[in-house]
Amino acid sequence: MTDSSLPLIDVAPLVAGTPERARVAAQIGDACRAHGFFYVTGHGVDAALVQRLEDLSHQFFDLPEETKMQWRMALGGRAWRGFFPRGGELTSGRPDWKEGLYLGTELPADHPLVQAKTPVHGPNLFPDVPDFRETILAYMDAVTQLGHRLMEGIALSLGLPASYFAERYTADPLILFRLFNYPTQAVPEGLDVQWGVGEHTDYGLLTILHQDTVGGLAVHTPGGWIDAPPVPGAFVCNIGDMLDRMTGGLYKSTPHRVKRNTSGRDRLSFPLFFDPNFEARVQRIEGLAGADALDDSAERWDRANVHAFSGRYGDYLLAKVSKVFPQLRDEVL
């Protein structure tokens, strides 16, 4: 256990594909039914790679804002990539007190999906910090591989074949990745900021998050808000709206938020969103016991009923993202 009540799961057998992975899958299943949040260790992602990404991210965020604005999101166009400044992203209409770099699977300009102007697909806007590009790409690759293994565990935990999600949704997953910096600096007078990130659920299947040692993430469990403090060497995983939708609410996408950082040190966090392919049509999994697909919109942060959604994952995502970055909506939609 950790010093919060979220479970810590050693996923080494799942990563290695040994028979003990059934036991790991059962632990993941318990966590998804109880909280939708868990920590993973034994994940095989190189600690030195994670440390290198932290060091380079500090180098980047320590640059003057006008330098970082050379890589601003407006220049990323439909690919939805690049830097956004403090207060530049909204949750439920209010600015969050964080800055970030939006990234995703690196696709060249002549890739068919980019040629077809598919939103959120394209080349990244890599800042001019030595080794940053290579480190980001290596990290996204390693954590995406982990995402495939964790989805196998989630499938097994539902009594499905390990390849269930890969066959339907994630052979070519949509990977969005963000580097966030939560500045410890005070919020300027007159800006209506309450949180580092306001309460929300994630949109897709599974989020795999590295956070540094500062802390601030909290999870809204059925029993109330609990902290998800940093656990050295562990990733925090949580399930998103599409898994809630597919499982008929058996695995809930759990609301979470990040406190404003007043620690005296900037806080870094790196969420990687492992999501269905943009074109995938999201369907309910047949025959799951206990899945009642209850409309819980009255209690949800966004008052939405995820079970009423049908269509392409990409459409769900775009509808959400345009609320977060209203200024980019016209560019992309």
Ligand SMILES: O=C(O)CCC(=O)C(=O)O
């Ligand atoms: O920074 C964190 O700890 C969480 C960020 C988050 O919830 C998100 O980006 O969806």
Ligand SMILES: [Fe+2]
């Ligand atoms: Fe989140």
